[in-house]
Amino acid sequence: MFLVFPNPQVPPDTPDLAHAQTLSQDYALAYYEAIDPLNEKDTLDKWKAANGFGSGTGIEVSAVFGDIRDLGYGRKMTARRDPARKTIAFLVENYLVSPGGVYGYTPESLDAALASDTRWRIQYNAIEYSLGPNAQPGDVPFAKFYNFDPVSGQRRLTVDIDGRGQKAMPAVCFSCHGGRADALERNASGKLFFGHPLFASANGDAQARLQPFEVGNFDFSKVTGHTRADYEAALKLMNRFVLCSYPVPAGGPNNCPDEPVFNHPAKIEEWQGGAANLIRNAYGGDNLPNDTYVDTYIPSSWANGNPNVYRSVIAKSCRACHMLRDNGRDGDSSGFPPNPPHVDFDNYQQFVDKYAKLTRHYLFDLGNMPLAKIVYDNFWQSDGPQLLAQFLEPLTGSIARDASGKPVQPGRPVADPGPLTRTVLPGWVPLRAVQTFNDAYSWSVIQAPAGVAPQSVPIQDADKPQARFNATVGIYTVQLVASRAGVQSAPQTVTVVVKDSIPGLLDQNTIGLANIKAIMADNCISCHSASQLAPNSPEPLPPVxxxxxxxxxxxxxSRINFTDIATSRLLLKPADLVAHGGGLIFDASLPPGDQSRANYDNFINWIANGAPQ
Structure with missing residues (x-):
């Protein structure tokens, strides 16, 4: 499914999207309660009035264009910046004409937007950059996302963006606007609510951002008054509005020189506004001296590393969403800025060191990236897969190819037993496969300790994605084979080392939240605690x-992904397998059975067993 976060917050016992919290109406209700607790913007008219549309104040500008690359809509966009209200707001009418019922961009969608043909208007999307409810001195504005019914104007909890079913607000927007799709939090009275990272100031601030207008990816009418030349100035002004919403990193140029009320310095913990580089490059540098948008942007590290992969893959299929992601804290353990963020893919060496393996996993195995359907289809219809596979294989190992040597598009059965090579105590050992495109599973023990016949080892639910086997002391090799429509995958194995005892290793069947909390107290809380830091401390706050x-x-x-536990932040971050401000806490490279990886194995065992309280 597209426009769904790789971690959609599913429960451990039913890890399928039908039960994903981020796709539920409860998630949308909690979000709107956080950003609009009095329902003062629950209709399109109320939202427009609150943001001053048609009021004659501020600056208001419009453009009509076709969104070729991302969502395929004809878009009638109106933007306004109002210093008196301290708001920047964008309202877009989306039109989609799908001849033959095939989703994708067509010029007819642009024509419908130009004519405001209500037969094809499928939604109003709105983004508002403003202070949160009950803002306090020192708070900064943040981006808020709304969707309104195209007929009634009523605010909606869910939206069908790409013809592939309803998805809940706001995660469907955050997926390409840099926002965090964390699980709902729980307050002291037990109520779930939409919170915020520690370094933000208001519930509902998920650190989402405004997207630059990449004009070169738009289609325009040839009708006088609606050509690209006619709209170039309006789109440049919209990009100025976007730039005004970005934080300014230390020593960086002023993002909003004509309206200083919008300028705010980037906190050391937050996203450092790297997408501003794209806008400045497109218009000729600081102050945007050029009238016409020209995209020649390539970070210097990629220009020196692999410019072809950047231009043909990153810029076309990854950058739009990734450039708005990450935070300043996720440098390496040697410090924070000037260490740049990582997952924005702006740094070649950091991509190689931290994200090559995950990129291969998401694009070539799981098929859940690129995250938007049109971008995904265009990627697989281009030479991008071949270029990326050639780049990744020396770093990550071979990638499945067809008889002609081309990378195989995801959809084949893949046996992926996750990060379950580990150490356990005697007893039942949980197993948990990544489900991907599979419809059948087969677990088997193919190697057991001396004197134990592998086929005699008891396995419960051996034909299900979640299974378990009963182990005595020794070393076991467990094999997984997955199938789809009768076609089997290549087998994959995990090694499980069973010991009577090992210092620090807990029973995988009884480990609970109290045990995990105690491990965190020794290894994580020195950083991951708001109360540990003095007011105005120069030490940056973590997100959680x-x-x-x-x-x-x-x-x-929230930091466990039960659809694919190997990608859980609770495992990746302390093992420094992705960028982590705290550096290496648990060394996952040590072999199972090594006492020094006991706490990492405790985390794996707890997650594999469903993370019980």
Whole structure:
């Protein structure tokens, strides 16, 4: 499914999208309650009035264009910046004409937008950059996302963006606007609510951003008054509005020189506004001296590393969403800025070191990237897969190819037993496969300790994605084969080392939240605690507090991906397998059975067993 976060927050016992929290109406209700607690913007007319549309104040500008690359709509966009209200707002009418019922961009959608043909208007989307409810001195504006019914104007909880079913707000927007799709938090009275990272100031601030207008990816009418030349100035002004919403990193140029009320310095913890580089490059540098948008942007590290992969793959299929992601804290353990963010893919060496393996996993195995359907289709219809595979294979190993040597588009059965090579104590050992495109599973023990016949080892639910086997002391090799429509995958194995005892290793069948909390107290809370830091401390706040007992289970569970546990932040971050401000905490490269990886194995065992409280 497209426009769904790789971690959609599913429960451990039913890890399918039908039960994903981020796709539920409860998620949308909690979000709107956070950003609009009094329902003052629950209709299109109320939202427009609150943001001053048609009021004659501020600056208001419009453009009509076709969105070829991303969502395929004809778009009638109106933007306004209002210093008196301290708001920047964008309202877009989306039109989609699909001849033959095939989703994708067509010039007819642009024509419908130009004519405001209500037969094809499928939604109103709105983004508002403003202060949060009950803002306090020192708070900064943040981006808020709304969707309104194209007929009634009523605010909607879900939206069908790409003809592939309803998805809940706001995660469907955050997927390409840099926002965090964390699980809902729980307060002291037990109510779930939409929270915020520690370094933000208001509930609902998920650190989402405004997208630059990449004009070269738009289609325009040839009708006088609606050509690209006619709209170039309006789109440049919209890009100025976008730039005004970005934080300014230390020593960086002023993002909003004509309206200083919008300028705010980037906190050391937050996203450092790297997408501003794209806008400045497209218009000739600081102050945007050029009238016409020309995209020649390539970061210097990629220009020196692999410019072809950047231009043909990153810029076309990854950059639009990734450039708005990450935060300033996710440098390496040697410090924070000037260490840049990582997952924005702006740094060649950081991509190679931290994200090559995940990129291969998401694009070539799971098929959940690129995240938008049109971008995904265009990627697989281009030479991008071949270029990327050639680049990744020396770093990550071979990638499945067809008889002609081309990378195989995802859809084949893949046996992926996750990060379950580990150490356990005697007893039942949980197994958990990544489900991907598979419809059948087969677990088997193919190697057991001396004197134990592998076929005699008891396995429960051996034909299901979640299974378990009963182990005595020794070393086991467990094999997984997956199938789809009768076609089998290549087998994959995990090694499980069973010991009577090992210092620090807990029973995989009884480990609970209290044990995980104790491990975190020794290894994580020195950084992951708001209370540990003095007011105005120069030490940056992390996104999440693991010291506060209220809602702790929800915050930890939010960092577990039960659709693919190997990609859980609770495992990746402390093992420094992706960028982590705290550096290496648990060394996952040590062999199973090594005492020094006991806490990492405790985390794996707890997650594999469903992360019980």
């Amino acid at each position: 507090d693991f010291a506060d007992d209220v809602g702790l289970y929800e915050r930890i569970r």
